[in-house]
Amino acid sequence: MKHIPPLPTYPESLWIQSIEDLPSFPKLQHDIEADVTVVGGGISGITTAYKLTQAGFKVVLLEAGKLLHGTTGHTTAKLTAQHHLIYDELIKQEGKEKAGLYYKANQDARKLMESLIEKHAIDCDLQAQDAYIFTNSDEYLHKLQNEMSAYETLGISGAYLDRIPLDVPAKAAVRMDGQSQFHPLQYMAALVKMVSQSGGHLYEQSTALDIQEGPHPKVKTADGYSVTCKHVVICSHFPFYDGYGFYFARMHAERSYVLGIKTNMTYPGGMYISAEEPSRSIRSAASSDGTPLLIIGGQNHKTGQGICTINHYEALQGYASQYFNATDIVYRWSAQDLVTGDKLPYIGRITSSSPNVYIATGFKKWGMTSSTAAAMLISDLIQEKSNEYEELFAPSRSLSLKTVKNLAADNLDVAKHLISGKLELTRRKPEDLAPDEGSAVTVHGSRAGAYRDKEGKLYVVDTTCTHMGCEVEWNDGERTWDCPCHGSRFSITGEVMEGPAEKPLKSVLME
Numbered sequence: 001m002k003h004i005p006p007l008p009t010y011p012e013s014l015w016i017q018s019i020e021d022l023p024s025f026p027k028l029q030h031d032i033e034a035d036v037t038v039v040g041g042g043i044s045g046i047t048t049a050y051k052l053t054q055a056g057f058k059v060v061l062l063e064a065g066k067l068l069h070g071t072t073g074h075t076t077a078k079l080t081a082q083h084h085l086i087y088d089e090l091i092k093q094e095g096k097e098k099a100g101l102y103y104k105a106n107q108d109a110r111k112l113m114e115s116l117i118e119k120h121a122i123d124c125d126l127q128a129q130d131a132y133i134f135t136n137s138d139e140y141l142h143k144l145q146n147e148m149s150a151y152e153t154l155g156i157s158g159a160y161l162d163r164i165p166l167d168v169p170a171k172a173a174v175r176m177d178g179q180s181q182f183h184p185l186q187y188m189a190a191l192v193k194m195v196s197q198s199g200g201h202l203y204e205q206s207t208a209l210d211i212q213e214g215p216h217p218k219v220k221t222a223d224g225y226s227v228t229c230k231h232v233v234i235c236s237h238f239p240f241y242d243g244y245g246f247y248f249a250r251m252h253a254e255r256s257y258v259l260g261i262k263t264n265m266t267y268p269g270g271m272y273i274s275a276e277e278p279s280r281s282i283r284s285a286a287s288s289d290g291t292p293l294l295i296i297g298g299q300n301h302k303t304g305q306g307i308c309t310i311n312h313y314e315a316l317q318g319y320a321s322q323y324f325n326a327t328d329i330v331y332r333w334s335a336q337d338l339v340t341g342d343k344l345p346y347i348g349r350i351t352s353s354s355p356n357v358y359i360a361t362g363f364k365k366w367g368m369t370s371s372t373a374a375a376m377l378i379s380d381l382i383q384e385k386s387n388e389y390e391e392l393f394a395p396s397r398s399l400s401l402k403t404v405k406n407l408a409a410d411n412l413d414v415a416k417h418l419i420s421g422k423l424e425l426t427r428r429k430p431e432d433l434a435p436d437e438g439s440a441v442t443v444h445g446s447r448a449g450a451y452r453d454k455e456g457k458l459y460v461v462d463t464t465c466t467h468m469g470c471e472v473e474w475n476d477g478e479r480t481w482d483c484p485c486h487g488s489r490f491s492i493t494g495e496v497m498e499g500p501a502e503k504p505l506k507s508v509l510m511e
Contacts (some may be wrong), residue, residue: 004321005261007313011478013333014260014295016073018288019185023192025067028203028225036382037219038225039066039208040235041065042072043188043367044360047375048233050191053198053381057170060227061200062184062219064207064236068188071237071367074335076133076258076281076297078271080111080179081106082131083366085143085275086343087150093342098392100154102344105389110370114180117187120194124186125286131161134164135275141172144275148174165268168323181271181283184368209502211241213354231382234350234359235374237485238338243350243357245395248467248500250346251338251362253303253487257312257477259296260285260331263324267294274298275313280319287330296320300365303336304484309477331457334478336487339352347374347393348381348465359395360380430458430510438474438481438492449474449481451492461494467501481505 036052038045041063049059081103090099117126135144148160157177164173190245196202207222211232219227234240239247256279267284274280281297296319299312313332320326340346350359358381360374373389377466391397426440430450433439438451440463449463449472461481463472470485480497481490489498494505 001459003327004317005326007259007310007317007329008332011333012331013074014285014287014293014331015075015077015183016069017184017331018183019068019189020288022068022185022189023196025063025202025204028062028206028221028223030225031225032201032227034058034201034227034229036060036233037062037217037229038232038233038235039219039240040070040237041067041202041204042070042235042237042371043068043184044236044371044374045167045233046188046191046195046379047372048235048360049195049200049202050198051375051379052080052382052479053195053200055379057382059195059196059200060229061202062206062208062227063202063204066204067192069486071335071337072184072188074258074333075367076283076295077184077186077368078131078179078181078283079110079368080131080176080271080366081110081156081369082133082176082179083364084273085133085147087154087156088143088146088345091150091153094344096153096418099150099393102387103154103156105373105377105392106366106369109369110180112376113182113187113368113372116191117182122187122190123184124190126180126182128178128180129269129271129283131176131179132161132164132166132173132270132272132357133275134166134168134170134272136169136171137276138171140275144172144174151176164374165270166272167265168272168280168282179271181285183285207376208236208240211243211357213243213357215356216469217356230246230356232357233378234357234361234380235371237336237361238497239359239361240499241350241353241357242500245351245359247346247359247361248486249354251340253336253338253498254300254365255303255309255336255482256297257299257316257334258332258366259295259313259316259320259329260287261296261320261324261326262291262328263294263320263326263332267292271377278315293330294324295319296324300490302484303487303489304473304475304482309334309475313477335365336489337367338362338487339364345370345374345393346395347377348390348395351437352396430460433458438476438479440471440474443508443510447471449505451479453492458490458510460510461490461492462506462508463507465501466503466505467499
């Protein structure tokens with residue numbers, strides 16, 4: 001019987017664990033002025049701040065938690081324009097010209113990142129790799145053939161293959177040539193230092209709550225301070241400020257899962273992702289001591305919905321053992337991504353009536369290049385430079401009938417979970433919970449959420465999401481409370497971890 005190594009007890013990202021030189025910054029504790037306020041300390045926010053400080057702008061960056069500990073710290077870190085099966089779909093949905101622009105935008109972003117790594121001699125384990133989409137399903141063979149035809153139409157360098165270098169079941173694949181992979185936080189740590197050295201002001205633990213719009217908008221923080229500026233760039237994953245753009249109704253949140261494994265097998269190179277579900281993503285990496293690792297990802301689902309979340313890790317655990325002879329599983333983590341109705345990100349002015357407030361969101365699991373493309377576009381808009389991608393990514397762009405139908409389906413799903421959550425019968429009580437167990441429970445005749453830690457301490461919160469009133473569900477894989485409607489996530493004490501919610505869950509007193 002094949003040995004299946006156990007999962008780590010707690011989630012931990014390889015990238016975060018293996019970064020040693022990431023600087024820390026103070027909390028904003030005074031009012032300040034700037035040319036540009038950037039909200040969000042991930043790759044899109046920091047790259048935007050880098051480009052603008054290099055151009056001579058005075059930039060203030062606000063991060064609600066710790067820099068690079070959000071989605072950027074939980075990526076699979078593929079630098080590629082191969083964003084799953086998208087080019088055939090884009091040609092049919094948007095036309096050849098826009099599909100070509102999408103490819104070019106992401107190629108430009110990858111090339112910028114690689115040029116910055118070379119220019120500044122950033123040690124981030126950058127490696128050239130070809131990217132593969134593979135399938136073992138007869139149903140997907142024609143989809144891969146159509147995708148290869150799209151590559152040929154758009155002039156994308158690649159090939160259609162009936163086998164792949166990796167020893168996993170595969171009947172066909174499409175390869176995109178000349179892509180790359182890297183250590184995202186080592187790269188971003190270098191940019192953070194350059195932003196600071198160029199006069200940028202960075203603040204951690206500084207949550208932006210609202211924007212007072214106008215010719216000189218004010219970004220207001222949870223602690224009552226403000227940043228007065230000329231431009232605001234919202235890079236907070238889910239926009240903390242909506243500006244009547246109704247983004248909560250125009251995107252849905254998905255979670256996916258990752259394992260970092262040791263194996264005694266020889267890896268043939270390349271970055272891989274399966275065409276069919278359940279998704280499987282594979283690439284190589286190295287731990288902090290240089291030990292070779294494989295990064296195995298997948299198991300996508302809408303946030304707060306689906307099977308018990310630890311089962312997603314267990315599915316990857318079985319896959320890693322079956323096909324890669326995993327000798328040890330040293331990391332496990334998950335990430336949250338936002339998906340728009342037409343699968344193109346929203347990058348640009350938040351609404352047509354807000355010329356100096358910009359947004360970057362909806363990267364659909366491909367945030368490395370998409371975030372960098374966003375920084376390039378938004379920095380151009382602020383500098384009043386023309387950018388050929390402005391119309392393609394404009395948040396106020398017109399939507400096709402198919403996209404409208406997709407959004408309608410998403411919002412019907414929201415309504416279903418809103419109603420079902422209110423009708424759910426919860427029979428468990430807080431005293432029923434074992435150590436390190438969480439669950440919806442009944443307290444004083446009402447639904448609540450309880451978690452008992454390993455030492456036996458009990459945390460009880462109101463499970464009504466503070467965004468729009470849906471009932472949150474327990475995520476046992478991450479030990480969080482997740483909203484199935486719009487993807488807000490909360491800690492065991494109720495603090496907001498992911499938007500669109502801005503206020504914490506209420507604590508419930510036990511008598």
